Amino acid sequence: MKLLLLLVIWVNTCTSLTLPSTFTKCDKRKPDFNECLSKAVQNAISQLSKPMEKYNLPSFEPFKFASLTPKSGQQIWSSSITFKNYRIYGRTKINSSKVNMNFEDNTLRVELSNPELRYEFDYQAKGKMLILPLDAAGLVTVISKNPTYTIKFTLEEYLKNNKKYLRVSSTNMMIKAESIAINYENLFEDKVLNDAFNRELSKNWKLIHANFDAIYMESYAKVYGDVFNNFLQVVPLMDLFAGIQ
Template structure:
């Protein structure tokens, strides 16, 4: 009875005391197969997030909409093309083929590394272009779709502990590495001439590896978004509910 009263007090004061959802597997950090258990647990968590789990601060990972702050601009219209990318969405994070996770517990900062493989991930965005492409004036806003074929997404979370009605983790830093076997871009209406638009997209496919490398530095822009998603969960679920031991 006392523990129930204590839990109710914590809920009122801190909004915490939540247990793991039934689709999440709790692992024992003392076990020799802890990382294998953690990998299975995270795989189950990802697949269960086809829809959001609002009670635990987790959004849907089927369709992730990034806030406006995560758009970007490149180039300028005076000497070439000014390109502005916004309304970014990432589809497919809830459909992993495999997850390999490991957790290194430290006295101050612990590190969670999650390597996830997919058959494909899809980005969509709104692409605004102003300027001149080889003497051809452009002033257009078009939808663009990018397919990552057989991508491997590795996210590293640095976690620090703090007290809030119990011990919790929070994300102190996030790093991302994204690799893919292929990268296909499709601008839906960059040019009014359909044939020109089709041929342009075809030329992009031929240079997909170079284009992918050009945009790889943008990974650091999106890293905080993944950290924020995890934080929404960690602030609601104490460490004692995440792991045994």
């Protein structure tokens, strides 16, 4: 199965494809290009309730990835805790979008707002919190109300089979939210203590969010950069936009 998947990816990366027929192709020459692109990106993401394997695009409902890598030497907890198997629900439901493509410096800035995102991931904790021993595993659920993702992709052109393509050279991301609720299942055996701990986390969500940004945002941004890059590998520049030589 793994070999078959690798073969599919290899074939796709060697095959030139046109933009999916259900995606909107915007004309670079027109003054409303970025307005068109904003609607096109929102429309494309809304279609990803199922994967588009031909285009190396995963499902965004839920959007799944295995893990995030913390910045070297940094961690949120003093005890040993690991997170894995991330699932994000609500990505295809978008309130508003604002997209700007700058062909002078090859940057794409995408701003997307969702009414709600639900993050689920698995944790494993072992160590101590103050004097309390920790040896637990379970599910973490994070509910983010009205989050806005701002992602900047820095792109570069290259030639493949005599056609121009784009690839992502770096990705930067910021996230803002109206509120965030956090819930760890089974972190403490005592339910009253566990519930109180979750209430405190949710109460101090801005501090938790800031710590996440400092430690994991770079790795999280790369996840989206990799997804976009996989798509760009199979669609030439002239098929992404109209008015490209």
